[in-house]
Amino acid sequence: MPDKRDVTIFPSQAALSEHAADLFVRAARESVAARGRFSIALTGGSSPHKTYELLAQAPRSGQIDWANVFVFLGDERFVPDDDDRSNYGMCRRLLLEHVPLKDEQVFPIPTNAATPEVAAGEYAQTLARVFSQTAGGPPPAFDLVLLGMGDDGHCASLFPGMPSLHVQDRWVVSSPPGTLPPPVDRVTCTFPVLNAARQVVFLVNGEKKATAVRDIFEDGAALEQHPAAGVSPTSGNLTWLLDETAAGLLTK
Ligand code: 6PG
Numbered sequence: 001m002p003d004k005r006d007v008t009i010f011p012s013q014a015a016l017s018e019h020a021a022d023l024f025v026r027a028a029r030e031s032v033a034a035r036g037r038f039s040i041a042l043t044g045g046s047s048p049h050k051t052y053e054l055l056a057q058a059p060r061s062g063q064i065d066w067a068n069v070f071v072f073l074g075d076e077r078f079v080p081d082d083d084d085r086s087n088y089g090m091c092r093r094l095l096l097e098h099v100p101l102k103d104e105q106v107f108p109i110p111t112n113a114a115t116p117e118v119a120a121g122e123y124a125q126t127l128a129r130v131f132s133q134t135a136g137g138p139p140p141a142f143d144l145v146l147l148g149m150g151d152d153g154h155c156a157s158l159f160p161g162m163p164s165l166h167v168q169d170r171w172v173v174s175s176p177p178g179t180l181p182p183p184v185d186r187v188t189c190t191f192p193v194l195n196a197a198r199q200v201v202f203l204v205n206g207e208k209k210a211t212a213v214r215d216i217f218e219d220g221a222a223l224e225q226h227p228a229a230g231v232s233p234t235s236g237n238l239t240w241l242l243d244e245t246a247a248g249l250l251t252k
Pocket of ligand 1 (some may be wrong): 155
């Protein structure tokens with residue numbers, strides 16, 4: 001993988017979250033100034049909780065032109081929105097319901113669809129419509145994609161060894177659960193979408209992630225083993241924000 005990642009190591013998760021929230025504010029301002037809108041794909045999991053809380057509060061909540069923000073999810077667990085495991089539900093509770101966003105600016109993955117496959121197809125159509133592109137053609141470019149990384153190196157719902165890792169002709173696919181909880185079906189954006197973004201930012205904290213971080217950064221781990229290794233934006237920027245414990249096995 002070309003070494004174009006920008007890596008910052010923070011003394012604590014709190015410091016990492018402050019930085020991530022500032023980065024979000026900056027990306028929103030620059031995107032609105034340059035293109036009139038800011039499209040963001042949020043991540044699920046627990047890593048972004050503090051960042052979302054910071055964005056929901058003053059002063060940062062007042063530093064974003066929410067009227068021009070369009071919110072998507074990079075992946076979803078196939079559960080109802082009000083289920084505790086829903087990524088959208090978490091984003092809504094911690095961030096979205098606290099800021100002035102209209103329903104038509106927020107695009108959850110439709111987990112009320114009949115199956116995860118149907119939800120994936122519908123979400124691809126939603127992306128095509130909102131970005132004025134043809135589904136299956138060149139993927140839309142999110143201004144910012146936030147990602148977490150599982151202990152096993154997965155990102156979004158792209159799990160080690162799964163066929164979804166090699167999908168090039170679809171923007172959104174379904175996936176069976178990975179080996180980490182929760183054990184529910186998923187819907188996930190694919191690498192072509194993640195790698196089309198203008199900026200991708202990983203938020204990674206905790207000792208349990210240290211082995212995968214080392215494997216990816218220093219041992220050239222393949223995406224089959226640690227899918228996060230497959231995130232390499234075609235022309236966008238890649239940033240990894242690590243806390244000291246996640247970076248604990250790095251030697252360089
Ligand atoms: C999900 C995700 C997933 C997550 C990582 C990290 O639905 O779980 O979007 O890719 O970001 O598993 O999860 P934590 O932040 O909880 O460690």
